[in-house]
Amino acid sequence: MGTGDAERTVARLRPFASTIFAEMTELAVAHNAVNLGQGFPDTDGPAQMLEVARQAIADGLNQYPPGSGMPVLREAISRDRARRYGREYDPDSQVLVTVGATEAISAALLGLVEAGDEVVLIEPYYDSYAAAVAMAGAQRRTARLVRDGDGFALDHDSLRAAITPRTRMLVLNSPHNPTGAVLSATDIETVAALAIEHDLVVLSDEVYEHLVFDGHQHHSVSMLPGMFERTIVVSSAAKTFSVTGWKTGWALGPADLIAAVRTAKQFMTFVAGGPFQPAVAYALDNEQQWIADSRKQLQANRDLLTAALRGHGLDVHRSDGTYFLCADIVAASADGLEFCRWLPQHIGVAAVPVSVFTDNPGPWKSLVRFAFCKQEHVLTEAVRRLARL
Numbered sequence: 001m002g003t004g005d006a007e008r009t010v011a012r013l014r015p016f017a018s019t020i021f022a023e024m025t026e027l028a029v030a031h032n033a034v035n036l037g038q039g040f041p042d043t044d045g046p047a048q049m050l051e052v053a054r055q056a057i058a059d060g061l062n063q064y065p066p067g068s069g070m071p072v073l074r075e076a077i078s079r080d081r082a083r084r085y086g087r088e089y090d091p092d093s094q095v096l097v098t099v100g101a102t103e104a105i106s107a108a109l110l111g112l113v114e115a116g117d118e119v120v121l122i123e124p125y126y127d128s129y130a131a132a133v134a135m136a137g138a139q140r141r142t143a144r145l146v147r148d149g150d151g152f153a154l155d156h157d158s159l160r161a162a163i164t165p166r167t168r169m170l171v172l173n174s175p176h177n178p179t180g181a182v183l184s185a186t187d188i189e190t191v192a193a194l195a196i197e198h199d200l201v202v203l204s205d206e207v208y209e210h211l212v213f214d215g216h217q218h219h220s221v222s223m224l225p226g227m228f229e230r231t232i233v234v235s236s237a238a239k240t241f242s243v244t245g246w247k248t249g250w251a252l253g254p255a256d257l258i259a260a261v262r263t264a265k266q267f268m269t270f271v272a273g274g275p276f277q278p279a280v281a282y283a284l285d286n287e288q289q290w291i292a293d294s295r296k297q298l299q300a301n302r303d304l305l306t307a308a309l310r311g312h313g314l315d316v317h318r319s320d321g322t323y324f325l326c327a328d329i330v331a332a333s334a335d336g337l338e339f340c341r342w343l344p345q346h347i348g349v350a351a352v353p354v355s356v357f358t359d360n361p362g363p364w365k366s367l368v369r370f371a372f373c374k375q376e377h378v379l380t381e382a383v384r385r386l387a388r389l
């Protein structure tokens with residue numbers, strides 16, 4: 001869109017008129033580049049899960065499902081969480097099916113944060129958080145991750161400094177997009193301690209909960225003492241089962257918080273895609289092995305891309321989870337945004353600058369995010385092209 005096109009957009013949303021993904025995907029298409037910019041997989045999820053969705057359409061499950069989601073899915077989500085974390089969420093009052101994790105995030109902000117309240121995000125942050133804070137008429141303040149050895153860790157002082165008497169909510173994301181960091185138990189404990197001290201609601205975005213490598217542990221902040229009652233966990237079938245187009249996600253939490261999320265969700269979309277719900281329920285109960293295989297494949301992809309980028313002289317940070325790794329391009333150019341605008345045409349690969357996920361781009365300027373949720377031949381081709389760097 002031209003810059004003039006945003007004039008009629010309300011002021012609070014004007015900064016969000018276009019996304020970096022649209023710009024980089026456009027460049028990738030124009031230059032026939034391998035697109036490692038946007039984080040969607042190029043293979044399908046478990047075949048039987050796809051079949052259950054097809055069957056659901058054939059069987060006539062094509063009208064509005066219940067507002068909270070079909071019982072079969074809410075029960076499967078609850079069972080899955082209990083199996084893996086040992087915590088029971090009541091499928092009727094503590095589980096809400098949403099149109100992807102994205103809607104769960106927006107509905108949580110709209111339902112739980114008053115206009116003028118403050119929300120703390122941790123930089124670099126997933127782009128929908130800032131837009132959702134703006135839609136709620138709230139103010140965002142930011143804490144940050146910092147480089148820690150070859151990985152990333154939470155800057156505890158920055159988190160303390162970001163919280164004020166007006167802070168209502170803190171948004172946490174681990175495993176973390178865009179860095180691939182899996183926050184340590186200590187980092188998560190600090191978040192919990194500050195949330196309790198300042199009586200904050202924590203929105204814990206765990207869409208990559210399954211995609212953790214090398215035996216690392218994903219720690220859900222909701223499991224710490226005193227945290228169940230103040231945490232909304234958000235997850236989704238998108239990344240777990242390679243169905244980003246299904247937009248089937250969920251929110252888990254105590255009944256009073258989920259009631260607030262449901263109130264907002266009810267008038268955003270009312271319900272989420274009916275036929276996908278029994279399919280995701282099936283997959284949660286029956287496709288854990290598929291998830292394990294997918295995790296193994298992603299780890300191999302990460303290794304392939306890491307080794308290649310390092311071989312080409314880039315300083316690659318450790319990715320312990322997600323679809324992503326970050327490389328420092330200090331040697332090639334100081335500015336990640338310029339680099340990413342240059343890369344598709346000259347090298348034939350698209351990536352995304354990490355600085356666009358921040359309010360304070362300074363420390364992030366030289367960092368570039370590559371997605372490795374792609375087939376091996378796609379990654380191999382990207383690696384071959386990157387050798388020209």
Ligand SMILES: *Cc1c(COP(=O)(O)O)cnc(C)c1O
Pocket residue numbers: 099100101102103126173177205207235236237238239244247248249
């Ligand atoms: C992909 C992603 C989402 C969105 O998930 P959907 O289910 O597709 O809406 C939310 N948070 C993070 C960190 C993501 O990477």
